[in-house]
């Protein structure tokens with residue numbers, strides 16, 4: 774018996790991973806793992822327990838204890854709905870700070886692997902294809918120019934009715950890109966066996982179509 778197939782979509786912040794991964798999952802009727810949400814949840818839980826994001830041991834112990842579930846596109850922490858709270862820029866920053874600790878990443882490893890269930894899984898993050906599911910049958914490195922990504926985040930905030938400052942978002946993304954790619958534990962990088970998908974000039978539908986075709990092609994070969 775073989776394990777259910779995994780499509781891994783990794784890449785930098787605001788490249789479109791979540792939007793693309795969710796649509797690809799629904800196209801094939803696969804499960805979806807938003808691994809960034811787990812790091813965001815952890816940053817949120819630590820913040821609420823007055824634990825510093827830099828305290829690797831304490832943050833890792835919360836990771837081991839917290840009860841996470843996903844229901845109808847909503848994220849639940851110990852049964853409470855926290856989707857909106859974890860989407861803030863502050864928790865994005867917190868996520869990228871707790872994510873540098875190797876013990877924190879290890880604490881979340883099995884939680885992520887448990888998402889691999891029939892008929893298949895689409896996972897997005899930074900290390901889905903490198904660490905979580907190195908045997909994924911399709912690996913995509915989704916990226917876009919940093920200015921394009923900053924513009925997307927800016928539009929997203931305005932749509933939510935929040936204040937947005939393009940220059941601050943751009944600076945934050947550049948800092949986050951550096952932290953994600955230069956850390957020792959599971960750094961963000963394009964794998965030799967990953968397909969590069971640059972969405973600077975592509976909309977979500979075009980990106981989804983490319984991933985869907987690549988997966989179907991893989992099935993035939």
Ligand code: CDP
Nearest residue numbers: 786787808809810812868869872898899900
């Ligand atoms: O949406 P965005 O790409 O900004 O963030 P996210 O995917 O929700 O992830 C938030 C942060 O968690 C990222 O900046 C990474 O530092 C970290 N992360 C990670 O280290 N590994 C993953 N597999 C997913 C997220």
Ligand code: CDP
Nearest residue numbers: 786787788789790791792925972975976977
């Ligand atoms: O998950 P990640 O942070 O990589 O990105 P996302 O949350 O899926 O996408 C960030 C924003 O960019 C969303 O508002 C998407 O609708 C938008 N987007 C886009 O305009 N064109 C794309 N090709 C991909 C995403």
